[in-house]
Amino acid sequence: MSTATQVPAPPTAPPPPRRPGRARGRLARRQALAAWGFMLPSLVVLAIFVVYPMTQALYLSFTEYNVIQAARWVGLANYEKLLSDPAFRNALVNTLYYAAVTTPVSVGLALGLALLLNRRLPLRGFLRTSVFLPVVLSLAIVAIAWSFLLDPNIGLLSYWLSKVGIVSEQGWLRDPNLAMPAVMLVGIWKNVGFYMVMYLAGLQSIPRELHEAASIDGAGAWRRFRRITWPLLANQTMLITILAAIATLQAFDQIFVMTRGGPFFQTETVVMMIYRVGFQEFAFGYASAISWVLVLLIFGLSMGQLAYFRKRTVTY
Amino acid sequence: MAATTAPTRAPAPAPVTRSPGVVRAWRIMTLVAVLAIAAVMLLPLVWMVATSFKPEADIVKFPPSLLPDQVTLQHYLDVWDRIPFARLYVNTIIFAGGVTLISLLLDSMCAYALARLAFPGRNLVFVAILVMLMLPFQVTLIPLYDLLVGLGWTNSLQGLIIPRATNAFGIFFLRQFLLSLPRDLEEAARIDGASEFRIYRTIIMPLAAPALLTLGLFHFMYNWNDLLWPLIVNQDQARQTLPAGLALFMGQHVVEYGILMAASVLALIPVVLFFLVIQRRFVEGIATTGIRG
Numbered sequence: 001m002s003t004a005t006q007v008p009a010p011p012t013a014p015p016p017p018r019r020p021g022r023a024r025g026r027l028a029r030r031q032a033l034a035a036w037g038f039m040l041p042s043l044v045v046l047a048i049f050v051v052y053p054m055t056q057a058l059y060l061s062f063t064e065y066n067v068i069q070a071a072r073w074v075g076l077a078n079y080e081k082l083l084s085d086p087a088f089r090n091a092l093v094n095t096l097y098y099a100a101v102t103t104p105v106s107v108g109l110a111l112g113l114a115l116l117l118n119r120r121l122p123l124r125g126f127l128r129t130s131v132f133l134p135v136v137l138s139l140a141i142v143a144i145a146w147s148f149l150l151d152p153n154i155g156l157l158s159y160w161l162s163k164v165g166i167v168s169e170q171g172w173l174r175d176p177n178l179a180m181p182a183v184m185l186v187g188i189w190k191n192v193g194f195y196m197v198m199y200l201a202g203l204q205s206i207p208r209e210l211h212e213a214a215s216i217d218g219a220g221a222w223r224r225f226r227r228i229t230w231p232l233l234a235n236q237t238m239l240i241t242i243l244a245a246i247a248t249l250q251a252f253d254q255i256f257v258m259t260r261g262g263p264f265f266q267t268e269t270v271v272m273m274i275y276r277v278g279f280q281e282f283a284f285g286y287a288s289a290i291s292w293v294l295v296l297l298i299f300g301l302s303m304g305q306l307a308y309f310r311k312r313t314v315t316y
Numbered sequence: 317m318a319a320t321t322a323p324t325r326a327p328a329p330a331p332v333t334r335s336p337g338v339v340r341a342w343r344i345m346t347l348v349a350v351l352a353i354a355a356v357m358l359l360p361l362v363w364m365v366a367t368s369f370k371p372e373a374d375i376v377k378f379p380p381s382l383l384p385d386q387v388t389l390q391h392y393l394d395v396w397d398r399i400p401f402a403r404l405y406v407n408t409i410i411f412a413g414g415v416t417l418i419s420l421l422l423d424s425m426c427a428y429a430l431a432r433l434a435f436p437g438r439n440l441v442f443v444a445i446l447v448m449l450m451l452p453f454q455v456t457l458i459p460l461y462d463l464l465v466g467l468g469w470t471n472s473l474q475g476l477i478i479p480r481a482t483n484a485f486g487i488f489f490l491r492q493f494l495l496s497l498p499r500d501l502e503e504a505a506r507i508d509g510a511s512e513f514r515i516y517r518t519i520i521m522p523l524a525a526p527a528l529l530t531l532g533l534f535h536f537m538y539n540w541n542d543l544l545w546p547l548i549v550n551q552d553q554a555r556q557t558l559p560a561g562l563a564l565f566m567g568q569h570v571v572e573y574g575i576l577m578a579a580s581v582l583a584l585i586p587v588v589l590f591f592l593v594i595q596r597r598f599v600e601g602i603a604t605t606g607i608r609g
Contacts (some may be wrong), residue, residue, distance in 0.1 A: 028435075031512070035438070038429035039430070041422045042422045042425065042426035042482040042487060049460065054459075056462070057458060121350060122346065123354075127354050133357070140559035140560070141580045141584060144562060144566050145360045145361070148367065155380065156363060156381070252543070256547075274454060275547075275548075295455045298450070298452045302450035303450075305450075
């Protein structure tokens, strides 16, 4: 009776082959040996390039380190600095602002588009492809085109917007008030198709009879949406919102290309700050401490996602 | 009421009684809405392609226009000299292609053990992979860079590829798929004394082809498009991949509009072609996993 069609529920492990006596022990041992052999290459790579860096990041966050000189233990100094650093507060506020705007807007637009595309529609395939296409493209590269679209001298969009009264003398990306909306717009444009596809899968799992029965009983379109579609999409909405929030907290590509975090750090997000502090100022210890704040934010959301997978069934 | 057998399209409930005029007006309105949404979504791409064919004078004229007055191929010729474009392209193909192939092999081997073999410690390994899946990779960037410096692997292809030779998401994705295959498939072969590697290669992998193809697409797209990782591994611009190389070139030569747009078009073409050819599989992969590559 489950509806959502996400990752198949973590299925139960296959039972160990039941065989009598000694043969069973030998077979089990042989299989265990083979299993570790199969996993060895992956586990080595993961240990060296994921687990070790992870623990090293924790260690470095308690040190002062710049690659050239050996790391020097400074205790909690980096974390104390975080609390009082206006640059970090700025980056955190920018990140949360970016997430708080783009997450609901992307999810809302995705739902609207999915509802539209779930109907009989002229040019439906064309519309679906147009909305989904940005998902597969390199955000860094399409952000170059967006920069030119918003350029004060050659930008077509910038020109059109000035016609309707949204004027920016120094250009959108150099305007402290408009730079953030610009990178948000690009972020939404890039991801809305992704969430739309997830919503479409959810919509198609709603049995048609429910809508037909409600129609016969005289329920209008809005009422059917409010009483049937929306409640049955609740799980989908929950999952999509968490995924969108996790993605927005990691915003980097279009910001790097379009503004480099400027003007006046107005678009510097946490990941942008890790990049600047780590790879331009080479304050590796401090940058590691910042990255652990990101881990905490995202891990919290991921646990929510896991809880969702645990009880993701709705019955109707 | 199983979800998987739900109809692929739920048609709008038939409108009750409406005059033909209203129906026609409604139809025109939806058509206009559809075209408007598509135009908004495609505007940056149309602009990119159009600008890449405009002569320099046409690009900077005021007011700007969408379509070129004249068409020139000059930018497509210049891009090869002004940017080490061929190098960037080859680097990106080797990086994205190499990661995809190696990762498919390693991911599938690990997933095979986790899904089809019984051994003590299996749950522990699986939980560890789930945890890695949930941690943002940005936290590993600084120690990874430090490690690559220590190995002398910065500015190198192995420095780009080997840390990505396997991937928690890929292992998780394939494990879930392999668990769905019936259990008795390989039992007969096992009783006949076939080695586990033989079972993996000749029985399980052919059945996993659709999942491998989907995952391969995700890996390829993700790495082809990635910015942050190549940006950090390589300082040398000639060793960059396309997204990082073009982003850096733009930072230094802001006004080379035509060349940058031509380079962007060429850089996007492989992924767009891939996508248009196998759109359905791509979209299904996302709809069923909820995770982008």
